[in-house]
Amino acid sequence: MISPHFPPDTSAATHRVRMLAPHLPEYGWEPTIVSVDPRDYESRLEQGLLELVPKNLRIIRCRAWPAQWTRRVGIGDLGLRAWQGLYAACSQLLQKERFDVVFITIYPSYPALLGPLFKYRFAVPFVLDYQDPWVSAWGESVGGGPNGAPDWKSRVTRWMAQRLEPRTVKAVDAITAVSQATYEAVRLRNPDLKNTLCEEIPLGGESADFDYIRKHPRTNPYFDSDDGNFHLCYVGTLLPLGFETLRAVLRAVVMLRQQQPDFYARLRLHFFGTSNQTNSGVPQRVVPVAREFGIEDRVTEIAPRIDYLEALTVLTQATAILMMGSTEPHYTASKLYPGLLAQRPILAVFHESSSVVDILRRAARPPAVRIVTYNDIERAEGRSSGVMTELAALLANLRYDAIPVDNVVMKKFSSGILANKLAVVLERVRRA
Numbered sequence: 001m002i003s004p005h006f007p008p009d010t011s012a013a014t015h016r017v018r019m020l021a022p023h024l025p026e027y028g029w030e031p032t033i034v035s036v037d038p039r040d041y042e043s044r045l046e047q048g049l050l051e052l053v054p055k056n057l058r059i060i061r062c063r064a065w066p067a068q069w070t071r072r073v074g075i076g077d078l079g080l081r082a083w084q085g086l087y088a089a090c091s092q093l094l095q096k097e098r099f100d101v102v103f104i105t106i107y108p109s110y111p112a113l114l115g116p117l118f119k120y121r122f123a124v125p126f127v128l129d130y131q132d133p134w135v136s137a138w139g140e141s142v143g144g145g146p147n148g149a150p151d152w153k154s155r156v157t158r159w160m161a162q163r164l165e166p167r168t169v170k171a172v173d174a175i176t177a178v179s180q181a182t183y184e185a186v187r188l189r190n191p192d193l194k195n196t197l198c199e200e201i202p203l204g205g206e207s208a209d210f211d212y213i214r215k216h217p218r219t220n221p222y223f224d225s226d227d228g229n230f231h232l233c234y235v236g237t238l239l240p241l242g243f244e245t246l247r248a249v250l251r252a253v254v255m256l257r258q259q260q261p262d263f264y265a266r267l268r269l270h271f272f273g274t275s276n277q278t279n280s281g282v283p284q285r286v287v288p289v290a291r292e293f294g295i296e297d298r299v300t301e302i303a304p305r306i307d308y309l310e311a312l313t314v315l316t317q318a319t320a321i322l323m324m325g326s327t328e329p330h331y332t333a334s335k336l337y338p339g340l341l342a343q344r345p346i347l348a349v350f351h352e353s354s355s356v357v358d359i360l361r362r363a364a365r366p367p368a369v370r371i372v373t374y375n376d377i378e379r380a381e382g383r384s385s386g387v388m389t390e391l392a393a394l395l396a397n398l399r400y401d402a403i404p405v406d407n408v409v410m411k412k413f414s415s416g417i418l419a420n421k422l423a424v425v426l427e428r429v430r431r432a
Contacts, residue, residue: 002086002104002111004078006035006059007049010278010307012237014049016105016131019206022054023419029426032099033059034089036082040064044278046307052209062089074153079108086111094122100430101173103422105129113164116171125173125429130182131203135161135189137241137328148240166190173429176201176422179355199425202355204418205337205410209312218313222302223270225317230266230395232347233318235311236335237276238285241326245349246286248380249324250293252387256395257295259388263395269298269322272314273305280304311335315342320394325350327380337413340364340405345397347390349383351375363409367393 003017021031038045040063053059062085070081093099102124106112112134115126139158143150169175169190174197177183183198223231238246257264269290275282282303290299306314315321321339323346336356339346345368350356352373360369370390374380411417 001031001033002035002090002102002114003033004036004064004082004086004108004111006033007053008038008045008047009036009041010043010046010049010305012276013105013107013131015308016129016203018049018053019204019415020201020419020422022057023416024423026416027420027423029423031058032093033057034086034093035059035061036064036078036085037061040066040082041078042067042076042278043305044307046309048307048309052206052212060089060093062086077108077110079106079110083110083113087114087117090114090118091121094118094124099124101426102126103129103426105131106134107132109134109161109164112168116168119171119173125432126171127174127176127425127429128169128172129201130175130177130186132178133182133185134165142240148243169193169196172196173432174199174425176425178203181353181355197425197428199421201418201421201425202359202413203337204413204415205341206415207341209309209338210316210341213309213312213316218309220313220317222272222300222314223268223317225319228266229268229319230263231268231270231317231319232322232391232394233270233272233314233320234274234322234324235272235306235314236274237305238271238274238324239326241328242324243285243289244327244380245324245374246289248374248382248384249322249349249387250290250295250299251381251384252391253295253298254293255384255388256391260392260395263392264298266395267298267391268300270314270318271299271301272311273303274301275303276305277303278305312338312342315339315344318342318344320345320347322346323348323350323356325354325356327351327376336360337410340410343405345394346370347387347394348372349374349380349387359409359413363406363413364404365406367397368404370394 001017005011005013024031064082102118104112139154142148143154145151175183176199180200187193271286274285284301284303286301290296321344348371352375372383372386374383
């Protein structure tokens with residue numbers, strides 16, 4: 001299992017293999033994880049994450065080119081920096097031991113190119129796992145330029161992706177993805193995949209993570225959950241295509257101030273990790289928009305990514321959890337299942353085609369979970385009044401009890417059950 005991001009790295013991509021791999025032995029598969037040496041991560045390390053990794057899990061670490069060297073020529077992508085190290089480490093393993101399948105998760109995307117190489121060199125099939133699209137709006141309508149506009153670097157990245165993905169998936173034995181819409185988009189771009197095995201394996205949740213938090217409680221330095229205010233918390237990156245949803249939410253807060261000033265006075269909106277970066281100097285993304293609406297007095301923002309265990313603490317102590325999608329219908333929220341497992345009331349604002357909407361409706365019931373949807377015709381900002389209505393209803397509840405979650409539905413999205421789905425895919429690949 002090739003996963004450049006792995007604990008103690010704090011990136012979101014860390015958790016895909018971390019959650020699936022420990023459960024695979026239950027279904028007859030022994031995983032070997034190949035990842036990057038922690039010394040070569042640029043992001044902040046969270047040593048506590050290692051406590052969530054079983055001690056008997058086999059992990060092989062490889063070195064990556066130092067970022068302080070590669071960034072001088074404009075390269076920071078971990079997949080590029082670690083490509084040579086991953087290739088060497090996996091080649092040694094494949095030469096010495098027998099492996100039935102190679103599993104490669106993206107992002108980053110460049111390690112996916114190892115799949116065809118190992119298949120041809122060692123006659124081992126490979127599965128490509130999409131946590132995010134390889135070819136997306138990045139470099140087309142959004143990028144690293146001013147105000148999230150495409151720049152030359154994002155355009156080059158997209159140009160490369162459009163050429164490398166077809167060559168890679170041409171040799172793939174199976175594709176797994178966090179949503180059906182994600183792998184269907186891959187099929188649309190690559191029609192030859194119509195007979196290739198594809199399976200949806202969502203970004204699930206691990207209840208053991210919350211057991212750990214309960215046994216090892218942490219101090220929440222950001223807000224006092226017992227101060228009588230209503231703390232609505234958003235944890236996660238604010239993507240360029242998510243600003244329209246954000247504006248819908250903030251416009252709803254303006255309406256709340258006008259129509260329910262007492263509720264507005266108690267409301268505290270907290271945003272964490274909006275930049276997806278770990279360095280302290282990253283600019284805020286939410287506060288400037290809140291300032292436009294004149295409601296910055298209700299908003300706090302920690303733009304750098306906070307540690308995973310710290311994020312779980314915030315979720316469990318929030319009065320309610322805010323979940324926001326983007327204008328991309330395929331968007332799935334990695335914090336969906338942790339949000340449900342935190343058992344706090346949820347306000348969700350998503351594109352109606354997002355898998356998040358269907359899962360939330362099945363896993364929990366109003367009034368504990370309040371969902372506002374939009375589509376390509378009725379855009380997010382046109383739904384602000386609906387967001388305000390649901391937000392006011394949450395604020396009117398003086399008890400904020402833990403939400404009832406359908407355990408039968410949630411079990412389907414537990415990491416153990418999802419690992420079983422992956423094991424079925426691996427078995428079919430092995431027998432093919």
